[in-house]
Amino acid sequence: MRELINCSNLSFTYAGQTQPTLVDISLKIAAGEFVTIVGATGSGKTTLLKQLKTELKPAGEQRGDVLYQGTPVADLTSNVSAQQLGYVAQDPQVQPIMATVIEELAFPLENLGYSTAEMNSRIAEVSNFLGLNQFLHMPIQDLSGGQLQLVNLASVLALKPQVILLDEPTAQLDPTTAQNFLNILQQVHDELAITIILTEHRLNRVLALANRLVLLEDGHLTYDGDVSTGLQRMQAAPKLQPFVPAVPQFFLAHHLDAAPLPLTVTAGRRLITQRGWRFKAAPLAEPESIARPANWHFEAQHVSLRYPTTGDILHQLDLTVTPASWLAIIGKNGSGKSTLLTVLAGLRKPQHGKVRLNHQIIWKMKNRDRLRQLSYLSQNPTEQFNGDTVTEELTAQAKLASGDVTERVQKALETFQLQAVAEQNSFDLSGGQQQLLGLALALITRPQVLLLDEPTKGLDPGTKLLVGRILQEKHQAGLTLIMASHDMDFCAEFADTCTFMFNGCLTEPQPTRQFFTENFLSTTAVNRLLRQQVPTALFSQDVTQITD
Amino acid sequence: MRVGIFDELNFFSRLHPLTATIYFVELFVLLLVFNHLLVTGVLFVGLAVLCSWYFSRQKVWGTLKGVGSLMLMIFAFNVILNQTGTKTLWSWQLGSWTFRITQTATLYGVTMALSLGGMILAFVLFNGVITTPKLSYLLFPVVPRLAMLLTISLRMVNLFTQKFRRLLMLQKTRNVVLNEGSWRERLQKTGQLLRILLIDSVSSAMETAVLMEARGFGAKKRSHYQTFRWQAMDGWFIVGSLVIFSLTMVFRFQGLGWTGDVTKFTIFGRHDGWLLLPLLAFVGLPLVGEGGYKLCEN
Numbered sequence: 001m002r003e004l005i006n007c008s009n010l011s012f013t014y015a016g017q018t019q020p021t022l023v024d025i026s027l028k029i030a031a032g033e034f035v036t037i038v039g040a041t042g043s044g045k046t047t048l049l050k051q052l053k054t055e056l057k058p059a060g061e062q063r064g065d066v067l068y069q070g071t072p073v074a075d076l077t078s079n080v081s082a083q084q085l086g087y088v089a090q091d092p093q094v095q096p097i098m099a100t101v102i103e104e105l106a107f108p109l110e111n112l113g114y115s116t117a118e119m120n121s122r123i124a125e126v127s128n129f130l131g132l133n134q135f136l137h138m139p140i141q142d143l144s145g146g147q148l149q150l151v152n153l154a155s156v157l158a159l160k161p162q163v164i165l166l167d168e169p170t171a172q173l174d175p176t177t178a179q180n181f182l183n184i185l186q187q188v189h190d191e192l193a194i195t196i197i198l199t200e201h202r203l204n205r206v207l208a209l210a211n212r213l214v215l216l217e218d219g220h221l222t223y224d225g226d227v228s229t230g231l232q233r234m235q236a237a238p239k240l241q242p243f244v245p246a247v248p249q250f251f252l253a254h255h256l257d258a259a260p261l262p263l264t265v266t267a268g269r270r271l272i273t274q275r276g277w278r279f280k281a282a283p284l285a286e287p288e289s290i291a292r293p294a295n296w297h298f299e300a301q302h303v304s305l306r307y308p309t310t311g312d313i314l315h316q317l318d319l320t321v322t323p324a325s326w327l328a329i330i331g332k333n334g335s336g337k338s339t340l341l342t343v344l345a346g347l348r349k350p351q352h353g354k355v356r357l358n359h360q361i362i363w364k365m366k367n368r369d370r371l372r373q374l375s376y377l378s379q380n381p382t383e384q385f386n387g388d389t390v391t392e393e394l395t396a397q398a399k400l401a402s403g404d405v406t407e408r409v410q411k412a413l414e415t416f417q418l419q420a421v422a423e424q425n426s427f428d429l430s431g432g433q434q435q436l437l438g439l440a441l442a443l444i445t446r447p448q449v450l451l452l453d454e455p456t457k458g459l460d461p462g463t464k465l466l467v468g469r470i471l472q473e474k475h476q477a478g479l480t481l482i483m484a485s486h487d488m489d490f491c492a493e494f495a496d497t498c499t500f501m502f503n504g505c506l507t508e509p510q511p512t513r514q515f516f517t518e519n520f521l522s523t524t525a526v527n528r529l530l531r532q533q534v535p536t537a538l539f540s541q542d543v544t545q546i547t548d
Numbered sequence: 549m550r551v552g553i554f555d556e557l558n559f560f561s562r563l564h565p566l567t568a569t570i571y572f573v574e575l576f577v578l579l580l581v582f583n584h585l586l587v588t589g590v591l592f593v594g595l596a597v598l599c600s601w602y603f604s605r606q607k608v609w610g611t612l613k614g615v616g617s618l619m620l621m622i623f624a625f626n627v628i629l630n631q632t633g634t635k636t637l638w639s640w641q642l643g644s645w646t647f648r649i650t651q652t653a654t655l656y657g658v659t660m661a662l663s664l665g666g667m668i669l670a671f672v673l674f675n676g677v678i679t680t681p682k683l684s685y686l687l688f689p690v691v692p693r694l695a696m697l698l699t700i701s702l703r704m705v706n707l708f709t710q711k712f713r714r715l716l717m718l719q720k721t722r723n724v725v726l727n728e729g730s731w732r733e734r735l736q737k738t739g740q741l742l743r744i745l746l747i748d749s750v751s752s753a754m755e756t757a758v759l760m761e762a763r764g765f766g767a768k769k770r771s772h773y774q775t776f777r778w779q780a781m782d783g784w785f786i787v788g789s790l791v792i793f794s795l796t797m798v799f800r801f802q803g804l805g806w807t808g809d810v811t812k813f814t815i816f817g818r819h820d821g822w823l824l825l826p827l828l829a830f831v832g833l834p835l836v837g838e839g840g841y842k843l844c845e846n
Contacts, residue, residue, distance in 0.1 A: 055762040082764030094755045097703055099680040106773035111764035116774040141706055155763065308606065347717045367725045376721050383711075383718045386740065387747040400723055427751055441722075 004163060004195055005029040005052060009064035012047055017060075021047045023219045024064070029197065031162070034189050036206055036227075037199045038234070038243060039216035041432035041460045045199040048216065049165050052197065053085045068163075079112060086156030086164040090171050090431075090458070092148035101143070101151055102136040108159050126154045130184060144333060146177030150184065157188065164188070166198040170205075171431075171458040174333045174486045179205055201460040204245035204525060207231070208263040215240065228260035242461035246489065246525035250540040265528045272529070279543040281534050287496075291478040292324040296358065298449060298480065303343060303353030304504075313339050314350060315504030321449070326471075326481040327509060328491035330522055331501030337484035338379065340501065341451045344482065345376035357449070371400050375447040379454040381438025385426040390418055390437055393426050394444055401445040412440040415470060432463040439467060443474060450474070452483040456490050468494045492516050492524050492538045513538065559781070559841035560602065560834045565682035567782040571833070572674050574793040578830065579666050581797075582805040584817050585655055588662040590824055594831030595669040601835060602676060615668050619661035626657030634811050655813040681775065688772045696770070708749055715745055785837055792830045799823050 005028070012022040021044045029035055039045045050056040051066050054074050066073045068085065076085075089095055098104040105126060109119045127133050132154055135147060143151065149169060156164060166185075170178035186209045189196050200206045207213070213230035215223035217240070223233050228248075234240040235252045244252065247268045248261040256277060262268040298321040305314040313336040321327065331337050342348040344355055346362035355362040357373060378384055385393060394412050398405040413419050416436040421429055426437055435455070442450055455471075456464045464487075472494055475481055484501070485491050491498055491512070498515040500507040500522075516523045517536050530537045537543045560568070582588060600608050633652025640647045678686075680702050687695035716726070724737050724744075760766075800806060804819050829836075 053762060056758060078761070078764060078767035082762065082767055087759070087762050089755070089759060091755075093707075094752055095759045097700055097756060097760055099684075099699060099703060102775065103681055103684075103699075103773070107765075108763040110770050110773055111767060113768045113771045115771065119771075119773050140703070141710070159764075342717065345721070347720055367720055367728055368723055371721065371723060378718050378721075382748060383714055384721050385744070386719075386722055386724070387744050397722065427747060 002031040003028055004031050004069060005197075006067040006070075007048075007051070007064065008067075010048075010051060010066060011063040012044075012051060013061045014047075015059040015061075021060075021219050022051070025219075025221045027214065027221065027224065029163075029195065031195055032189075032193045033212055034196045034210045035198070035212045035214060036203070036210040037197065037214045037216060038201065038203065038230075038240075039199075040201070040239060040243075040462050041430050043216040044219040045216050046167050049167055049197065049199050052163075052165055053087055054081055056087060082108060082112060083159050084162045086159065086161035088149070088152050088156060088164065088166045088169050090168040092145050092152055092172060095152045095155070096140045096148065099139060100136070101132060101138050101140065104140060104151055105132075105136075105155050105158055108155055112159070122158045122160075126158045129187075130154050130157070144177070146173050146181060146333075149173065149181055153181075153184070153188070157194075161194065163195040163197060166196065168199055168201070168458070170200070170202065175488075177333065178202075182206060182209060185209065201243060203243060204247070207245060207248075226260075227263070231261055239462065242465050246540070247529060250526055250529060253540045254543075254545055256545075265525055268529045269532075278546040279530060279533050279537070280546050281536055282542055282544045284542070288476050290324045290476050293448065293478050294323075296323045296448065296480075298323075298357050300344060300355045301353055303340075303350045303355065305339060305343060305348070305350035305352075312504050314343065314353075317353070317505050319344075319506055321480060321482065322497075324475070324478045324480055325497055326475050326495045327483070328495035328498045328512070329482065329484045329501050329506065330486070330488075330491060330498060331484070335501045336504055337501045338453050340506075341376065341453050341482065341484055345374060345451050346370050347376065368400060371445055371447075373447055374449045374451070375442035375445060376451040377438050377442045377453065377455060379457050381434050381441075382427060384438060384441065385434075387425065387427060389423050390426055390429070391422045393437065394440060397441045398444045403446075408444055412444050416440040417466070431458045432460060435459055435467065436463065439470065443470075447479070449480045449482070452481065452485075454485055454487075455483060456485065456487045464490060488516070488522060489524050489539075558602070559837040560677055562779075562781075562841075563677075563785060563837075564776050564778050564782040565678060565686050567786050568677050568682070569686060570786055571789050572670070572678070574789055574830070575670050576667070578793070578796060578827070579663060579670060581800050582823075583659055583663065583807060584805045584820050585659050585662070585813075586816055586820050587805040587823055587827065588659050588666060590827050591831065592662045592666040592669070594828060595666050595673065598831060598834060599669055599673055601838075602673065611669070611672050615665045618668070619665045622661040622664055623657040626660055627653050630656060632811070633813075652811055652813050655815065656810050659813070685772070685774075685776055692770065692772070695772075704749075704753065707752065708745070711749060711752075712745055715741060715748070719744065781837065781841070785833070788836075789830065789833055792826050792833065796823065796826045796830065799826070 007025055007027040010022055010025040011020050013020040025048060037045045037048060047058065050058060051062070052073060054076060055078070068076060096104050098107050102123065105123045106119050109122060127136060130150055130153070132150065135143065140148070170181055173181060182205050185196065188194055189209070198206065207227050210227055213223065213225065213227045214221065215230060215234065223230050231244055231248050232252065234244050235249065245263065247265060248263060250268070251258045251261055258271055262271050300317060300319040303314050303317040304312055306312045317340065329337050329340070339348065343350050344362070346355070346365060349363045357365070362370065386396065388396070391409060391413070394409045395405060398408045413422055416439065418433065418436060418440065421433055426434065429437060439455070455467055459467065468490060471481060483495065495512050497509040498512050499509040513536060516527055516538050524538045526540055526542070527538050530543060534543050579591060582591070596612065599611065627649055630650070630653035631648055633650030635651035636648045637651055637654065638649045680699060684695045684699050687698065719741055724741055726734055726737055726741065799822055805817065805823050807813055807817070
């Protein structure tokens, strides 16, 4: 196959830093490949991706070469770079610049001076291919995240690129929308033979599409080859083990002889049936005892809320929260989960109904008094930062509650592994570190209740595990958690009750295992894989193989 | 400025941007050149009907509430401050100073309120019809950089507003509350919130700028995507509006609908009736177009 990209001995050090982010990377990518670059937060995968397009290169010192079809990327004209190397960013909101979808699709074509007739035919082709016809005249601000990311992809495709670079394109999307986006990406790759280079750390969906896996660890390229072998290597490395998706992880954890490793539930089930492998439920560990606070009361009664342009988002909603429980609210984007959390946090007042914390109406409480009892972490933690250094942010928040401020700040830095970035500005942290700081800010006031909106959104599996363990520890000490999440595995592993947000209301909360066992669609990958043999299995450690 | 405010299938939004702009220029001229109560009243009511036709009840009600309060203020200020009019309706003596409410001040106040209220309604309608893409289309041939800057600015303003609303809500979790504490504290917290907003917006805008460049912005001389086509209905609409506008202006030059001396203001000018029909026809022209458009449906 024709070679498109050639990185040889590439090293890169960010301006103002002494340690290189990329070290001696050599990588060749041929036309038509689908390459997934995997690595933990801070491993350098986004930095590597940005080296492939000159306009995206961050400030810093580069050594080694990056060639595109034999020409150094830095020597490509803006015209060639824009036409042949497309880029889709992680946050769908930052790319669009025009007012409507059709204008956004025309934007790159206008930049390169195309005539209206040529633009018409390209926009028509792309919008037909991606099914955007019905959105063409919609205002950009009215699109959902998934639709917006599709428009971003379409805007790049309109230039008929040779390569599309995508930086965690599904990180901000819910699972269904992410799957739809990846299906379209597969269509783009398979039918148009466009080379795809994608960074990702939620691998359960994307690996089935990729034909090549590149592993980055601390700026070093540690693996470059087929997906199945790469997964085996990841399973062997403790830092990368959490990245292995549930289905192949099940086969690797049980040492089942599967080559190549199945990547989807269907392929996994087929293999289990073919080989006649049988499993039984493993004895479950006893739940840890939890300190439950006495005389504590938190409830929502008949809460109804509507926005000026919508119907009821919350409709006569009732919720009584058990002290020291961990409730997961599961629901599709737009179902009202985030709105409910802001109402419970006293940040938004509904038109009808009451939310009471210890018999006080939550939005009538003094802000400072409320913050001492209840914390809230939004799905975009930067919106809760004040733009100072990590230590200053934590100190300011710690002062809102009583106790030794310095001691608590030091403890928080240690618990959330933020010592190394303590003097950095909060806006300069990586996404994972920002989430950890957000959580540290929420917990430093020692609240009784913590409300979390998509706490694992955009996190790599290692950081996700760290977040889960910290929260579990606080929960066992008596913290009540209410969490809205799309992450079935996280909810199944950590929450003790789960409920669906549907039609403006919550369904009756159920114990987690019962909830996921009874669900058909919203459950873990292992449950879908094994439900015919062990209906109660949620994770690979929940079963053992029967060996006759 | 939003786009696609009302149903894109209607006649008014289907007009070529140039046609719609010519109509609005004529409308604004008409709002400026008359100062008789009946004429401004007819224009105000006509525009209110036009807005009710095109916008949702909620938007119309919201606009009328806002416009109504402004009109009341204009009326009150005119009545209170204008003491030189004729025909005293009510007076109040305080020592040597006499406060008077005159017929002149009352009539002038109502006329001014109606005129300015009509102007705001016309702007609301203009905002709904001449959407961002249309404005950009109109400006591009004349001032391409300004057209692009306008588009980018409007998108940024939109993002900025959304972000401000979210920050206002979420910064309460950091005890940045604008409606609690002393005025000094409130002022400090407002400054703090604006600082956060600025940091956050600049950081997003930088990323957007890089992504614009990645899609070839600045690589070549830009072209412009022509999405609007001139149709027969544009010709008919322009001719119709120009004829009615010219007729109205002829009447105006003959002195109808305007009184230079405010002390001679009356409720109804002697020949104002002649103006009502062309003015109603002009304001109602889009609705006539809607009717014709419906009739042409298969």
